[in-house]
Amino acid sequence: MRVDLAALVSAWPFLMKGLWFTLEITLVGVTGGIVFGSLLAVARLSQNRLLSGFATAYVNLMRSIPLILVIFWVFFLVPWAIGWLTNHGRPVAVGASLTIFVTFVLFEAAYYAEIVRAGFRSISPGQYSACEALGLSKLNAYIYILFPQAIRNVLPILLTQTIILFQDTSLVYVISATDLLGAATKIAQRDGRLVEMYLTVGVIYFIFCFAASQFVKQLQGRLSYGAR
Amino acid sequence: MIEINNVSKFYGSFQVLKSCNASIARGEVVVICGPSGSGKSTFIKTMNGLETIDSGEIIVGNFRLAPGVTNLATLRRTVGMVFQSFELFPHLTVLSNVTIAQTKVLGRPKAEAEEKARSLLARVGLSAHLMKHPAQLSGGQQQRVAIARALALDPEVMLFDEPTSALDPEMVNEVLDVMTGLARQGMTMVCVTHEMGFARGVANQVFFMDGGEIVETADAATFFDDPQSERAKAFLAKILKH
Amino acid sequence: MSLLFEATPDGAGRYLDWIIDGLAWTLGLALGAWTIALVVGTLVGVIRTLPRGVLPRIGRIYVEIFRNIPLLVQMFFWYFVLPELLPARIGMAIKQMDPPWGSFVPALICLGLFTAARIAEQVRAGLQALPGGQAQAAHALGFDAGGMYRLILLPQAFRIILPTLTNEFMTIFKNTSVALTIGLVELTATAREINENTFRTFDAFGVVTIIYLLIALIAWQVMHRIEQVARLPGAASGRG
Numbered sequence: 001m002r003v004d005l006a007a008l009v010s011a012w013p014f015l016m017k018g019l020w021f022t023l024e025i026t027l028v029g030v031t032g033g034i035v036f037g038s039l040l041a042v043a044r045l046s047q048n049r050l051l052s053g054f055a056t057a058y059v060n061l062m063r064s065i066p067l068i069l070v071i072f073w074v075f076f077l078v079p080w081a082i083g084w085l086t087n088h089g090r091p092v093a094v095g096a097s098l099t100i101f102v103t104f105v106l107f108e109a110a111y112y113a114e115i116v117r118a119g120f121r122s123i124s125p126g127q128y129s130a131c132e133a134l135g136l137s138k139l140n141a142y143i144y145i146l147f148p149q150a151i152r153n154v155l156p157i158l159l160t161q162t163i164i165l166f167q168d169t170s171l172v173y174v175i176s177a178t179d180l181l182g183a184a185t186k187i188a189q190r191d192g193r194l195v196e197m198y199l200t201v202g203v204i205y206f207i208f209c210f211a212a213s214q215f216v217k218q219l220q221g222r223l224s225y226g227a228r
Numbered sequence: 229m230i231e232i233n234n235v236s237k238f239y240g241s242f243q244v245l246k247s248c249n250a251s252i253a254r255g256e257v258v259v260i261c262g263p264s265g266s267g268k269s270t271f272i273k274t275m276n277g278l279e280t281i282d283s284g285e286i287i288v289g290n291f292r293l294a295p296g297v298t299n300l301a302t303l304r305r306t307v308g309m310v311f312q313s314f315e316l317f318p319h320l321t322v323l324s325n326v327t328i329a330q331t332k333v334l335g336r337p338k339a340e341a342e343e344k345a346r347s348l349l350a351r352v353g354l355s356a357h358l359m360k361h362p363a364q365l366s367g368g369q370q371q372r373v374a375i376a377r378a379l380a381l382d383p384e385v386m387l388f389d390e391p392t393s394a395l396d397p398e399m400v401n402e403v404l405d406v407m408t409g410l411a412r413q414g415m416t417m418v419c420v421t422h423e424m425g426f427a428r429g430v431a432n433q434v435f436f437m438d439g440g441e442i443v444e445t446a447d448a449a450t451f452f453d454d455p456q457s458e459r460a461k462a463f464l465a466k467i468l469k470h
Numbered sequence: 471m472s473l474l475f476e477a478t479p480d481g482a483g484r485y486l487d488w489i490i491d492g493l494a495w496t497l498g499l500a501l502g503a504w505t506i507a508l509v510v511g512t513l514v515g516v517i518r519t520l521p522r523g524v525l526p527r528i529g530r531i532y533v534e535i536f537r538n539i540p541l542l543v544q545m546f547f548w549y550f551v552l553p554e555l556l557p558a559r560i561g562m563a564i565k566q567m568d569p570p571w572g573s574f575v576p577a578l579i580c581l582g583l584f585t586a587a588r589i590a591e592q593v594r595a596g597l598q599a600l601p602g603g604q605a606q607a608a609h610a611l612g613f614d615a616g617g618m619y620r621l622i623l624l625p626q627a628f629r630i631i632l633p634t635l636t637n638e639f640m641t642i643f644k645n646t647s648v649a650l651t652i653g654l655v656e657l658t659a660t661a662r663e664i665n666e667n668t669f670r671t672f673d674a675f676g677v678v679t680i681i682y683l684l685i686a687l688i689a690w691q692v693m694h695r696i697e698q699v700a701r702l703p704g705a706a707s708g709r710g
C-alpha cells in the first residue's frame with residue numbers, strides 16, 4: 001500500500017492544533033504538578049500527623065491507579081461536584097480542557113511529590129542542623145536552603161517525569177479530546193488515512209521525547225557542584 | 229556565662245548523658261575530650277538546643293534551657309556552632325553563606341550584612357574566594373568559611389564540634405590558627421576536639437568525658453601533666469602515643 | 471456496592487461477573503506482558519553492556535524507539551497500522567482474529583515490548599553498577615560469556631535493581647488500562663460499561679478503583695517477599 005503524502009500535508013494544520021493542546025496540557029501539568037507535588041512532599045515531612053497522613057494517602061492512591069481511570073473519575077464527577085458545591089442540584093457542564101488540566105495536575109502531583117521527597121532525602125542531615133544552629137526559621141530554611149538543594153539534586157528526574165507527562169497526555173483520547181493523537185485520529189477516521197496519521201504522530205512524539213531525553217543526559221553531566 | 233546543672237539525656241532506655249555538671253566563665257576556652265561514644269558531641273549540642281535534655285537545666289547568659297523549653301531563637305543568636313562536616317550551603321556562594329543568616333534571622337540590611345561578611349572573611353583569610361561555591365574550596369577553607377558564618381551573628385559563645393576531624397592533616401593548622409586567634413580576642417569557646425596541642429596551648433579548662441559523664445575537669449596544664457582519674461590516664465596514654 | 475450483585479441488562483448474570491471478566495483480562499494481560507518484558511528486557515539490557523559490535527547499537531535503537539513514543543500510540547501501531555503494512559494475506563488473517571483475542575494479542579505484544587525497553591535500561595544500570603572485577607574474575611575462571619551473565623552477573627544485577635523492578639511491576643498493571651482503546655474489555659473498560667448501563671458512576675468506578683488498589687498492594691507484597699528471600703546474608707542492604 002502506498003503512503004499518501006498529500007493527505008499528510010493537508011492534515012498538518014489540524015495536527016499542529018492538536019500538538020499545541022498537547023503542549024498546553026504538559027505545561028499546566030508540569031507547573032501545577034510540581035507546585036502541588038512540592039506541597040505534598042513537605043506535608044509528608046510535617047510533624048502534623050493528620051497532614052502527613054493525608055499527603056501520604058493521596059500520593060499512594062494516585063500512584064496505584066491508572067491515569068485513564070483518573071481521567072474518567074474527573075470527567076464524570078467534576079460536573080456533579082461543582083453542581084453540588086454551588087447548590088445547583090444538577091451537574092454543571094465543565095469544559096473538557098478544564099477537566100483535563102485538573103486531572104493532570106492532580107495525577108502528576110503524586111509523582112512529582114515522590115521525586116521532590118527523594119530530593120529532600122538526598123540532602124545531608126547536617127544541613128538541617130546548620131540551619132537550626134543559625135536560628136533560621138523553618139520557613140526560611142525550606143525556602144532558601146533546603147528546597148533549592150532538593151530540586152537541584154533531582155532536576156534530571158523531574159525532567160524525565162515531565163517527558164513521561166508529555167507522553168501521558170495522549171490518553172485524553174479516551175474522552176475524545178483533540179490533542180495531537182486525538183487530532184490524528186479524527187483525520188484518520190474522516191479520511192481513512194490511519195497509517196499515515198499514526199506513523200506521523202509516532203515520529204513527532206519520538207522527535208520531541210528523544211531530543212528532550214538527550215538534553216536531560218547533558219544536563220546530568222553539568223549539574224555536579226563543580227567539586228574539585 | 230554557661231552553667232550546666234545535673235543534665236541527663238536518654239535515647240530510649242540508653243542514658244547518653246549522666247547528671248553532667250559544669251561551669252564556664254565568660255572568655256574561657258574549654259576543651260571537651262574523651263573516647264568515642266562518650267557523649268561529647270551530644271553534650272555540646274545541648275548547649276544550643278540542637279539536642280534536647282531530659283532533666284536538669286542549662287543556663288547560657290540570660291537564657292534558661294530546660295526540658296520543654298521550645299523557643300530557642302534568642303539562644304541561637306547568642307551561641308554559634310561549627311560542625312565537623314562544615315555544612316556550608318552548597319548552592320550559595322561563600323559570601324552568601326555568610327550573609328544569609330544575617331539578613332534572614334537578624335534582619336540586617338543587605339549592605340550591612342555584606343560589609344560584615346567581607347570583613348569576617350578577610351579575618352579568616354578568604355577574601356579572594358567570596359564568589360566561589362563551597363565545592364570549589366578545600367576542606368580547611370570551607371571550615372574557615374563556616375567559622376565566619378557563625379561569627380556573623382555576633383554570638384557570645386562559639387561551640388566547635390570536632391572542627392578539624394574531617395580535615396586532611398595539612399589543613400588542620402589553618403583552622404586551629406583561626407580558633408586560636410578567636411580565643412585570644414576573648415571569645416567564650418567550647419570545643420570538642422582531639423587536637424591536644426591546641427588544648428594545651430589555648431584551653432583554660434579541660435572536661436574529660438567517658439560513658440556519658442564528665443569524669444574529670446581540670447585546668448589544661450594539670451590535666452595533661454597530672455591526670456587524676458584512671459580513665460583519663462588510660463585515654464591520654466592511648467592518644468599521646470603518636 | 472450492592473451494584474455488584476444486581477442483574478445485568480442482558481440477563482446473563484450479575485455485574486460482579488463483568489468485573490471478574492474485566493479483572494481476568496487485566497491480570498492475564500499484565501502477567502503475560504511481564505513475562506515477555508522480563509525475557510526481552512534482560513536480553514536487550516545484556517546486549518547493551520557488550521563492549522563492541524552491532525548488537526549494543528541495536529539495543530540502543532530498540533530502547534530509544536520504545537521509550538520515546540507513548541504507549542497508546544504504540545498500541546495503535548500494533549492494532550491499526552501493522553496489519554496494513556504486512557503482506558496482504560497476513561494482514562487479513564490478523565484482522566480476522568476473534569474479538570477478544572484480536573485485541574488481546576496486539577495489546578500483549580505491545581505492552582510486553584514497551585515494558586521490556588524500560589526493564590532493559592534497569593538491567594543495564596544494574597550490570598553497570600557491578601564492580602568490573604566480577605566479570606574479570608569470571609573470565610579468569612574460564613566462564614564463557616553466556617555462563618558469566620547467567621550465573622554471576624545477572625543474579626547480582628537483579629538484586630540491585632529489585633526496587634526499580636518492583637516499581638515497573640506495579641506500573642504494568644496500570645498500563646493494561648490503555649488496551650481499552652483497542653477494544654479489550656479489561657477492568658477500567660468494565661467500569662465504564664457498568665457506568666453506561668446503570669449511571670451509578672460512583673459505585674462503578676469506586677469498585678474498580680478499590681480493585682486496582684488491592685492489585686497494587688498485592689503486587690508490592692509479592693515483590694517485597696521476593697526481595698527478602700533473595701537478600702544475601704551480610705550484604706549492604708541500605709541499612710545504617
